[in-house]
Amino acid sequence: MNTYEIIELTVNDLRKCESFWDNDGSDDDSRLAGLMKCGERKAFAYMTGGDYVGGFAVSIRNNESGKYGHFSYFSVRSDLRNNGIGSRILDFAAEYLRKNGIKAMRLNVYKDNPSAIRLYERNGFKYAEDITPEKIAMIKAL
Ligand SMILES: CC(C)(COP(=O)(O)OP(=O)(O)OC[C@H]1O[C@@H](n2cnc3c(N)ncnc32)[C@H](O)[C@@H]1OP(=O)(O)O)[C@@H](O)C(=O)NCCC(=O)NCCS
Numbered sequence: 228m229n230t231y232e233i234i235e236l237t238v239n240d241l242r243k244c245e246s247f248w249d250n251d252g253s254d255d256d257s258r259l260a261g262l263m264k265c266g267e268r269k270a271f272a273y274m275t276g277g278d279y280v281g282g283f284a285v286s287i288r289n290n291e292s293g294k295y296g297h298f299s300y301f302s303v304r305s306d307l308r309n310n311g312i313g314s315r316i317l318d319f320a321a322e323y324l325r326k327n328g329i330k331a332m333r334l335n336v337y338k339d340n341p342s343a344i345r346l347y348e349r350n351g352f353k354y355a356e357d358i359t360p361e362k363i364a365m366i367k368a369l
Pocket residue numbers: 301302303304307308309310311312313314315335336337340342343345346
């Protein structure tokens with residue numbers, strides 16, 4: 228489990244990610260495929276022992292403060308959580324954005340997901356704003 232790589236996915240790889248993304252044909256799945264096809268979002272998988280066990284997507288966006296990387300679709304296979312994979316994914320995403328000249332990373336998280344919020348805070352993310360009554364945005368300077 229200590230040997231791993233993080234690879235960029237193509238739309239055809241999405242079916243290999245069923246263990247951590249539902250890939251149940253829901254709108255959310257086809258939305259990610261659609262966003263990847265039009266180049267708006269890149270998706271990555273965390274691989275260990277030949278298995279796809281975690282993933283995330285990232286897109287580069289603009290707001291009034293300039294360009295930022297939007298981080299989404301963050302998930303690790305349930306039986307492998309709490310082993311540091313999520314933290315390695317967050318570090319990889321930050322480095323990927325830094326290399327692309329991006330100075331901030333942003334994500335949305337449900338308020339009722341305290342373990343994810345704790346992980347983001349430990350990783351340097353701070354509350355940015357409410358997105359909906361249920362969801363907040365968090366941001367980290369890179
Ligand atoms: C959120 C998620 C991606 C985190 O992935 P993960 O691989 O479990 O993340 P980590 O292992 O790096 O960190 C999680 C916890 O494990 C702990 N941990 C990390 N390495 C560890 C190790 N070697 N031994 C024991 N615990 C460890 C961390 O301290 C952290 O603890 P805390 O949350 O209680 O403070 C994962 O829980 C998940 O897929 N959740 C469902 C989907 C989801 O909620 N996604 C986020 C949407 S915004």
